[in-house]
Amino acid sequence: MSDAVIQVENLVRKFKDLTAVRGVSFQVARGEVFGFLGPNGAGKSTTIKMLATLLKPTAGRALINGYDVVRQQDRVRRSIGLVFQDPSLDERLTARENLFFHAMLYNVESRVFKRRMQEMVEMVELTDRLNDPVKYFSGGMKRRLEIARGFLHYPQVLFLDEPTVGLDPQTRSKIWEYIHALRQRENITIFMTTHYMEEAENCHRIAIIDHGEIVAMDTPANLKKLVGGDIITILTTRAGEMADRLAERFGLRAAGQGNILRVEVEQGEAFIPLLVREMGEDIKSVTLHKPSLDDVFLKLTGREIREESVSAVDRIRVFRRGRRR
Amino acid sequence: MRYLRGIYIIWLREVIRFFREKTRIVGMLGQPLLYLLIVGNGLAATFKVPDAPPGFSYVQFMYPGILGMAVLFTSIYSAISIVWDREFGFLKEVLVAPVPRWTVAVGKALGGSTVAVMQGTIFILLAPLIGVALSPLMVLKLMGVLLVMAFAITSLGITIASRMETMEGFQMIMNFLIMPLFFLSGAMFPLRGVAPWMETLMRLDPLTYGVDALRNIMYGDTPLRDFLVQFSLGLDLLVVAAMALLFVGTGALAFNRQD
Numbered sequence: 305m306s307d308a309v310i311q312v313e314n315l316v317r318k319f320k321d322l323t324a325v326r327g328v329s330f331q332v333a334r335g336e337v338f339g340f341l342g343p344n345g346a347g348k349s350t351t352i353k354m355l356a357t358l359l360k361p362t363a364g365r366a367l368i369n370g371y372d373v374v375r376q377q378d379r380v381r382r383s384i385g386l387v388f389q390d391p392s393l394d395e396r397l398t399a400r401e402n403l404f405f406h407a408m409l410y411n412v413e414s415r416v417f418k419r420r421m422q423e424m425v426e427m428v429e430l431t432d433r434l435n436d437p438v439k440y441f442s443g444g445m446k447r448r449l450e451i452a453r454g455f456l457h458y459p460q461v462l463f464l465d466e467p468t469v470g471l472d473p474q475t476r477s478k479i480w481e482y483i484h485a486l487r488q489r490e491n492i493t494i495f496m497t498t499h500y501m502e503e504a505e506n507c508h509r510i511a512i513i514d515h516g517e518i519v520a521m522d523t524p525a526n527l528k529k530l531v532g533g534d535i536i537t538i539l540t541t542r543a544g545e546m547a548d549r550l551a552e553r554f555g556l557r558a559a560g561q562g563n564i565l566r567v568e569v570e571q572g573e574a575f576i577p578l579l580v581r582e583m584g585e586d587i588k589s590v591t592l593h594k595p596s597l598d599d600v601f602l603k604l605t606g607r608e609i610r611e612e613s614v615s616a617v618d619r620i621r622v623f624r625r626g627r628r629r
Numbered sequence: 630m631r632y633l634r635g636i637y638i639i640w641l642r643e644v645i646r647f648f649r650e651k652t653r654i655v656g657m658l659g660q661p662l663l664y665l666l667i668v669g670n671g672l673a674a675t676f677k678v679p680d681a682p683p684g685f686s687y688v689q690f691m692y693p694g695i696l697g698m699a700v701l702f703t704s705i706y707s708a709i710s711i712v713w714d715r716e717f718g719f720l721k722e723v724l725v726a727p728v729p730r731w732t733v734a735v736g737k738a739l740g741g742s743t744v745a746v747m748q749g750t751i752f753i754l755l756a757p758l759i760g761v762a763l764s765p766l767m768v769l770k771l772m773g774v775l776l777v778m779a780f781a782i783t784s785l786g787i788t789i790a791s792r793m794e795t796m797e798g799f800q801m802i803m804n805f806l807i808m809p810l811f812f813l814s815g816a817m818f819p820l821r822g823v824a825p826w827m828e829t830l831m832r833l834d835p836l837t838y839g840v841d842a843l844r845n846i847m848y849g850d851t852p853l854r855d856f857l858v859q860f861s862l863g864l865d866l867l868v869v870a871a872m873a874l875l876f877v878g879t880g881a882l883a884f885n886r887q888d
């Protein structure tokens with residue numbers, strides 16, 4: 305697979321006695337959007353930092369755009385752009401100055417820079433704020449500026465570490481619009497991390513990472529198949545009779561209690577019309593639940609991914625991490 | 630070219646940021662003035678310097694010392710701002726960019742010393758107000774020495790700050806490194822007449838030679854020379870330059886290391 309623009313083999317990173325990344329391997333094709341999905345502390349940022357030459361791998365090998373992240377750091381750096389998880393703008397400088405310094409660091413010719421800057425700030429809708437100091441920007445504006453900056457120097461690979469964390473849903477979907485548009489136009493490869501399930505849906509392929517290991521890697525659709533098909537819940541007046549008819553007519557085994565029946569089908573939205581045509585008169589309501597990546601994560605790790613539902617083990621880890629500081 | 634570009638960018642940012650921070654300009658200028666006016670006048674009234682030649686005033690002795698102090702503190706402050714840069718992320722942006730890391734250290738050191746020399750120069754221009762006469766040539770020479778001193782001290786600060794994670798360590802460095810360097814430099818009191826162990830320490834303090842170089846330039850041709858100046862200008866400049874080279878090396882090495 306020489307067309308892979310990111311090639312990672314058995315990458316390991318230890319911090320003293322803690323192994324943050326435990327031998328991950330994957331490849332990303334040019335133009336692909338590839339995502340790491342995992343809970344806090346899973347090792348997502350650590351992996352990005354190794355790929356971006358900010359941290360040295362303890363073991364393993366990684367090539368970006370064909371260049372080794374340990375031995376050819378300068379070439380790797382020329383190939384990539386990076387939007388950090390934590391803010392990395394110079395707050396005392398204006399938006400324009402931040403972009404200008406970036407362009408200088410990446411040796412973007414000044415004529416090219418002017419054109420590109422206009423294009424990028426227009427995209428993220430910050431044209432009229434170009435001359436304002438960044439410290440007066442809102443969180444969403446800062447994030448948009450960072451994303452514009454990441455694209456500024458035409459990187460081959462753009463790393464986005466939780467690009468939309470803490471932003472409202474409108475801003476989030478807006479940002480994804482820009483990212484997709486640019487990626488298509490310039491054939492940029494995107495490597496992103498997130499712990500938002502909905503955000504992971506923007507990826508062509510996802511690696512689910514937990515405790516430093518990849519536990520599954522596939523397209524979002526295929527990952528969801530791991531948990532089975534769509535769940536259809538039917539509220540009916542004659543549960544027993546309908547269960548029999550579902551078995552007879554569609555070969556489905558219905559579960560349920562009282563006047564509620566639950567069946568699992570592959571294509572829920574296509575099945576509902578059939579169901580209603582056949583036995584509509586006995587149905588009071590139908591609900592369709594498509595499996596989400598939440599369900600996948602739960603099935604693979606036995607835990608919910610979201611912070612609101614940290615398990616006891618996670619809580620202890622957070623506590624220990626806090627004390628170690 | 631690539632190296633120059635990296636150095637230039639970091640330098641430029643440092644200077645732009647300095648001009649945005651009005652309070653910093655005022656504070657850094659106010660401190661040495663306060664020292665000179667209050668401490669200088671206070672000490673001058675209290676201490677009778679033994680065997681002082683006619684025409685000597687304590688302010689003449691102290692002025693170059695305070696000039697050195699202003700540069701010392703400004704330089705250290707600039708260097709320590711690396712910790713903020715790390716905390717507020719700008720440093721990361723620079724460290725993933727395709728410029729060699731050592732150029733970041735050198736650019737920062739140049740930026741910090743530029744700022745320090747600008748402040749030193751303003752202070753120099755105030756000299757006539759306190760009765761110190763300076764020729765234009767002297768001013769240029771003083772600026773040159775201040776630049777090398779500031780470069781050395783900023784580089785030292787960068788070496789230390791590159792391993793500092795938080796600002797909590799800053800007070801420690803001020804108390805156990807910067808203040809001793811300052812007090813032992815002969816800025817406030819002369820080397821002669823102190824206890825032998827202290828004289829040894831003062832001779833080991835590289836800043837002593839920086840301050841002495843300033844005195845050499847200001848009083849080298851006056852009758853006060855033998856009383857105010859310790860070493861030859863050549864030795865002073867040699868030590869200051871060696872210090873600059875040594876510390877810019879350690880600063881660059883500290884930056885080149887990857888976790």
Ligand SMILES: Nc1ncnc2c1ncn2[C@@H]1O[C@H](COP(=O)(O)OP(=O)(O)OP(=O)(O)O)[C@@H](O)[C@H]1O
Pocket residue numbers: 319322324342343344345346347348349350351389499625
């Ligand atoms: N510099 C460091 N020193 C020590 N331990 C570290 C360091 N950086 C990360 N770790 C540890 O490595 C583990 C993985 O951290 P990492 O930042 O990669 O997680 P993450 O998946 O990005 O999490 P989040 O979603 O919270 O950003 C954590 O347990 C963290 O405490």
Ligand SMILES: [Mg+2]
Pocket residue numbers: 348349350389465
């Ligand atoms: Mg992270």
